Every structure is written in structure tokens, then in C-alpha cells.
Amino acid sequence: MATLRVLIVEDMANVRERLSNVIESQSDFELVAVTENVEQGLQALLAHKPDLALVDLGLPDGSGVEVIRAIGQQKLKTQALVISGFQDEKNVFKALEAGARGYVYKLEEDQKIIEAINYILEGGAPISPIIARLVLNKFQTPEPDENQTEALTSKQQNILLYISQGFTSKEIAEKLGISYYTVTTHIKNIYEKLQVNSRVEAIYEARKIGLID
Amino acid sequence: MATLRVLIVEDMANVRERLSNVIESQSDFELVAVTENVEQGLQALLAHKPDLALVDLGLPDGSGVEVIRAIGQQKLKTQALVISGFQDEKNVFKALEAGARGYVYKLEEDQKIIEAINYILEGGAPISPIIARLVLNKFQTPEPDENQTEALTSKQQNILLYISQGFTSKEIAEKLGISYYTVTTHIKNIYEKLQVNSRVEAIYEARKIGLID
DNA sequence: GTTTTCATGCCTAATTCTAGGGATGCAGCC
DNA sequence: GGCTGCATCCCTAGAATTAGGCATGAAAAC
Numbered sequence: 001m002a003t004l005r006v007l008i009v010e011d012m013a014n015v016r017e018r019l020s021n022v023i024e025s026q027s028d029f030e031l032v033a034v035t036e037n038v039e040q041g042l043q044a045l046l047a048h049k050p051d052l053a054l055v056d057l058g059l060p061d062g063s064g065v066e067v068i069r070a071i072g073q074q075k076l077k078t079q080a081l082v083i084s085g086f087q088d089e090k091n092v093f094k095a096l097e098a099g100a101r102g103y104v105y106k107l108e109e110d111q112k113i114i115e116a117i118n119y120i121l122e123g124g125a126p127i128s129p130i131i132a133r134l135v136l137n138k139f140q141t142p143e144p145d146e147n148q149t150e151a152l153t154s155k156q157q158n159i160l161l162y163i164s165q166g167f168t169s170k171e172i173a174e175k176l177g178i179s180y181y182t183v184t185t186h187i188k189n190i191y192e193k194l195q196v197n198s199r200v201e202a203i204y205e206a207r208k209i210g211l212i213d
Numbered sequence: 214m215a216t217l218r219v220l221i222v223e224d225m226a227n228v229r230e231r232l233s234n235v236i237e238s239q240s241d242f243e244l245v246a247v248t249e250n251v252e253q254g255l256q257a258l259l260a261h262k263p264d265l266a267l268v269d270l271g272l273p274d275g276s277g278v279e280v281i282r283a284i285g286q287q288k289l290k291t292q293a294l295v296i297s298g299f300q301d302e303k304n305v306f307k308a309l310e311a312g313a314r315g316y317v318y319k320l321e322e323d324q325k326i327i328e329a330i331n332y333i334l335e336g337g338a339p340i341s342p343i344i345a346r347l348v349l350n351k352f353q354t355p356e357p358d359e360n361q362t363e364a365l366t367s368k369q370q371n372i373l374l375y376i377s378q379g380f381t382s383k384e385i386a387e388k389l390g391i392s393y394y395t396v397t398t399h400i401k402n403i404y405e406k407l408q409v410n411s412r413v414e415a416i417y418e419a420r421k422i423g424l425i426d
Numbered sequence: 427g428t429t430t431t432c433a434t435g436c437c438t439a440a441t442t443c444t445a446g447g448g449a450t451g452c453a454g455c456c
Numbered sequence: 457g458g459c460t461g462c463a464t465c466c467c468t469a470g471a472a473t474t475a476g477g478c479a480t481g482a483a484a485a486c
Contacts, residue, residue, distance in 0.1 A: 096352040102342070116342075124342025125349045129315070129332035135348060136338045139309040153432065166414030168472065182434050188475075189432090197474075198442090200412050201379030366462065381442070395464050401445075402462090410444075411472090430485070435478100442473065450464075456457105 003030045004121070007050040009041035009067055010034075010083070011059050015106060019054055019083065022110045029117075038062040042070055050078050052117065055100075057084040057091050065091070068098040079120050083113065089134050096135070102126040152193060152211065159186045164203045164212050216243040217334070220263040222254035222280055223247075223296070224272050228319060232267055232296065235323045242330075251275040255283055263291055265330065268313075270297040270304050278304070281311040292333050296326065302347050309348070315339040365406060365424065372399045377416045377425050 006023050008031070010016040016034060023029045033044035037059050045053065045067060053071070055064040068080040082095050082103040095103065104116045105128035116126035127135065152160065162172045169187065173180040191197060194205045206212045219236050221244070223229040229247060236242045246257035251274050258266065258280060266284070268277040281293045295308050295316040308316065317329045318341035329339035340348065365373065375385045382400065386393040404410060407418045419425045 093352065096349055099353055101349070102345075119342035122342075123346060125345035126342045127340055127345045127349075129329075129335075129337025129339040132315075132338035132340045132345065133336060136309060136314070136340075139306065139348075140312055155433065163413065164417065166409065166411055166417045168411070170472085178433085179435055181436050184473080185434075185436095187473085191474085196379065198379055198381070199473080200376060200416065203413065203416065204377065204379045368463065383442085391463085392465055394466055397443080398464075398466095400443085404444085412443080428486085430483100432481100432483080434480080434482100437477080439476085440474080442471100444469100444471070446469085447467080449466080451462105452464100453460100453462085455459080455461105 003028050004052055004117075005030050005032045005048065005050045007032055007041070007044050007048060007053045007078070008034045009036070009038075009044075009053065009059070009064055010056040011036045012056075015056070015083075018110070019113070022113055023054075026114065036060075038064065038066050041067040045070060045076070045078065046074065049076055052120070053078050053080045054083050055080055056106075057082060057095060063091065063094070065094045065098050068095060068100050072099045081116060081120060081126075089137075092131060092134050093138075103131045104128050105130050152190065156186055156190050156193070157211065159183060160190055160202065160206055161212060163187070163199050164206070216241050217265055217330075218243050218245045218261065218263045220245055220254070220257050220261060220266045220291070221247045222249070222251075222257075222266065222272070222277055223269040224249045225269075228269070228296075231323070232326070235326055236267075239327065249273075251277070251279050254280040258283060258289070258291065259287065262289055265333070266291050266293045267296050268293055269319075270295060270308060276304065276307070278307045278311050281308060281313050285312045294329060294333060294339075302350075305344060305347050306351075316344045317341050318343050365403065369399055369403050369406070370424065372396060373403055373415065373419055374425060376400070376412050377419070 006029055008016060008019050008023070010019060016036060020031060020034055023031045032048040032050050035041045035044050038061050041055070041064070053067065055067050057064045064082065064084070071078045071080055079101045080099060082100045083106055084103070085106045092103065101120050102116055102125050104113060104126060108128060119126040159172060162175065167175070169183045170180055173183045176183070190202055194202050196202045196205050203212070219242055221229060221232050221236070223232060229249060233244060233247055236244045245261040245263050248254045248257050250272050254268070254277070266280065268280050270277045277295065277297070284291045284293055292314045293312060295313045296319055297316070298319045305316065314333050315329055315338050317326060317339060321341060332339040372385055375388065380388070382396045383393055386396045389396070403415055407415050409415045409418050416425070
């Protein structure tokens with residue numbers, strides 16, 4: 001197997017030093033560039049097209065997310081592993097969306113970092129538990145099920161269903177044999193309960209909380 | 214610190230045995246019940262209200278997801294750690310949505326399992342890299358541009374996505390930095406391709422043929 | 427038995443959408 | 457070069473939606 005060519009993007013000198021040592025301690029890894037900000041990182045990325053990039057997020061001239069994003073835009077095969085502190089949710093998700101293959105907490109032991117790199121090479125996605133917690137929270141959309149599901153009356157749910165299928169207020173009125181005005185009133189009430197202002201928003205919201213579909 | 218009371222739900226005898234040994238080898242863990250299917254698992258869950266549940270997904274009489282879901286429904290404080298094989302995407306997400314605090318691949322070493330439990334106690338969410346890969350894919354899907362949809366151009370898809378999220382034409386124009394009129398034209402073209410006459414119908418249709426969501 | 431909630435019905439003004447039309451520029455293809 | 461598809465921009469008229477009201481009867485809840 002060919003050596004793995006690695007790029008490091010990290011502003012803090014001590015961490016940079018540490019990562020460098022970790023990489024160099026492995027005979028099958030080759031350190032092709034060590035950079036300390038976004039600009040240098042992008043240049044090195046294009047110049048060396050490394051196999052792996054260890055990227056910090058909080059950099060003096062921007063976010064490491066820019067480097068990760070550049071990988072996708074340039075259609076490089078570089079795999080990005082974020083090595084960063086405990087950022088706010090937003091940054092974590094930005095990095096993952098940008099295409100990061102893993103996210104390791106900066107303070108993990110050296111051994112964990114090498115492990116993480118190997119997992120990536122095997123097609124896995126190492127994510128430190130402290131970071132994964134944030135990701136899981138995304139999935140575990142708290143269930144205000146009976147909170148709002150039962151907030152809508154059956155009539156309202158019924159009308160919401162018709163709305164979601166593309167029927168106009170007039171058509172719904174005919175289908176249900178009630179007045180057009182009544183339908184609009186129901187819709188207004190649905191909006192208030194869901195805290196939205198349009199049909200599409202209502203559908204979007206209702207789907208999120210499992211009211212329809 | 215009080216001992217951690219643990220429940221195991223696992224159908225395969227050898228794995229069950231192994232997990233039991235792992236738990237019993239730790240002096241601060243107490244094994245309160247070992248079960249081998251959903252029914253027993255649910256009963257033990259309610260009877261013992263354990264602090265931690267190690268749950269397998271593929272069980273003879275159903276999915277471990279049911280056990281995890283019961284935790285939330287019963288408002289228990291039990292933390293669920295899935296210990297399972299490499300399931301299909303659907304099951305992984307179902308488990309996470311149901312409230313699993315972690316997902317460890319069945320074949321990991323004993324040491325990793327203990328580590329995972331400790332991560333959970335610290336508030337982290339251990340996810341084996343092979344599983345995390347699936348989760349990451351969820352995040353990294355907003356660019357199937359020329360991939361699947363030959364019918365809609367990428368611009369049209371982009372606008373359709375905004376529509377589906379409840380934005381008005383004016384808002385979309387601002388977001389994309391283009392004219393309101395351009396947006397309406399795009400929408401008209403989308404309608405023609407999808408053979409519909411309104412935003413909601415477009416969403417309904419697009420979802421049916423897998424264009425969005 | 428009173429209050430609240432729900433479904434029903436109606437009105438109007440402002441906003442947004444939809445469906446026609448037309449026009450320009452740019453890129454890729456034959 | 458000419459053609460075609462795509463994105464861009466503009467206009468207008470009519471349809472639909474939205475947001476503000478107001479009001480009544482019946483059923484459910486307290």
C-alpha cells in the first residue's frame with residue numbers, strides 16, 4: 001500500500017506540533033504540508049492534493065470548513081478529518097455538510113487520532129462521542145407528539161391532509177360539503193396552532209412533527 | 214457513585230454471554246436482567262427500570278427499537294446503547310430517532326464496549342465509525358445535482374427545495390440574489406415539467422417521484 | 427350551569443401566486 | 457454558424473391565499 005500523504009491545517013502551535021509528531025511516527029504516513037490558516041491550507045491543498053487533511057475549524061482567517069468545502073468543489077479525493085475543539089453545533093454541522101469524513105475532539109489521545117485515521121481508510125466515520133452527541137440530538141427531534149398532534153382537531157387534520165395533497169380551499173369546501181369560508185377559517189386555525197403563515201409552511205411543519213405522511 | 218444497573222437484550226447466546234461477562238467484570242456495574250427478545254426486554258425494562266440498556270436490534274420477535282421507544286414513552290431515565298450488527302440504514306436511523314444514546318458495532322472489542330458505556334455516562338454519544346458513516350451520509354446529501362434528476366435543472370431543484378420549506382417567491386429571490394421575476398419563471402417551468410399548477414402540488418408530486426426529501 | 431372549544435358561516439383588504447405574454451445572453455451541440 | 461436549452465429579467469390580469477374581523481350553535485369540560 002502506498003504511503004498516505006497528509007496535510008495539516010491547525011493554528012495552535014502546540015497542537016500542530018503534536019499532530020505532526022503523530023503523523024510522522026507512522027511509517028506509512030507522509031506529511032506533505034503543515035499550515036496554520038485557511039489561506040495556507042487552501043494553497044497546500046491545491047498544490048499537494050493530499051490523501052488526507054487534518055483540519056481545525058477555528059482558524060485566525062476563517063473556518064476550516066472552507067478548506068473542506070474546497071475539496072468537494074475541486075473534486076479532489078482528499079479525505080477531511082476535523083480535529084477541533086468542542087465547537088457550537090452550527091460549526092459541527094457545517095463541517096459535516098461540507099464533506100468531513102470524521103470529527104475528532106482535539107483533546108483525544110494520540111492513539112485515538114491514529115485510530116480515527118485508520119477508520120477513515122476503512123470507510124468508517126470516526127466521530128468523538130462528545131461531538132456525536134450533537135449529531136444525535138438532530139435525530140432525536142424531541143417528541144412534542146401529544147403536544148401538538150392532538151392540538152389539531154380531526155377536522156383540522158382532515159383539511160391539512162387535503163391541503164398537503166394540493167387541493168385549493170374551494171375544492172376542499174366542495175369535497176367536504178362545507179362553505180369555502182369555513183375552510184379558510186379552519187386553515188387559519190391550523191396556521192395558528194402550527195405557528196406558520198402559509199400552506200407550504202404548514203405542510204413542512206406538520207411533516208416535521210409527524211402529523212402527516 | 215452508585216452502581217450502574219444494566220439490562221441486556223440480545224438474542225444470540227454467544228454475544229449475550231460476552232456482554233454479560235463484560236458488565237460483570239466491572240465492579241461498578243450491576244447486571245439486573247439478561248433477556249433475549251423484545252417481550253422479555255420490555256418486561257425487564259418496566260420491572261427493573263435500569264440505568265442502562267444494551268440493546269440488539271434484530272430480535273426474533275421484533276426490533277430492539279421497540280424497547281428503546283418504550284423508554285421514552287414510559288419516561289424512564291434508562292439510557293439505551295445499541296449493540297448490533299451492521300444493519301441497513303433504516304434501522305440505524307430508527308434506533309437513533311427512538312432515542313438511542315449510542316450505537317456500537319457488535320464485533321468491537323470488549324474494551325470498546327466499556328469505553329462506550331463510559332462515554333454515555335459522561336454525556337457523549339459513542340458511535341462506531343462504520344455506523345457513523347451512514348449518519349454522515351445523511352448530512353452530505355444536499356448535492357445530487359446532475360445525478361438523479363434529469364427532469365429538473367439544478368437551479369429548478371434548488372428553488373423547489375426552498376419552496377418545499379415554505380419560502381415565498383420573494384424570499385427565494387433574496388436568498389439566491391436573483392430577481393423575483395426570475396424565480397417565478399423558474400417556478401412556472403417546474404410546474405410544467407411536473408405537470409402541476411401550484412406549489413403544494415409540486416411538492417406532493419416531487420416527493421412522490423423522489424425529487425425531494 | 428357556565429365556560430370553553432370546535433365547527434360553522436360571512437366579509438374585506440392586502441398580499442401572493444399563477445398563467446399568459448415577451449426578451450436577452452450564454453453555453454453546448456451538430 | 458445556427459439551434460436548443462437554460463437562466464435571467466420584465467409586465468399584467470385574474471385567481472387564490474392570508475389576516476383581520478365578527479357571529480352562532482352544539483358539544484365537551486369544569
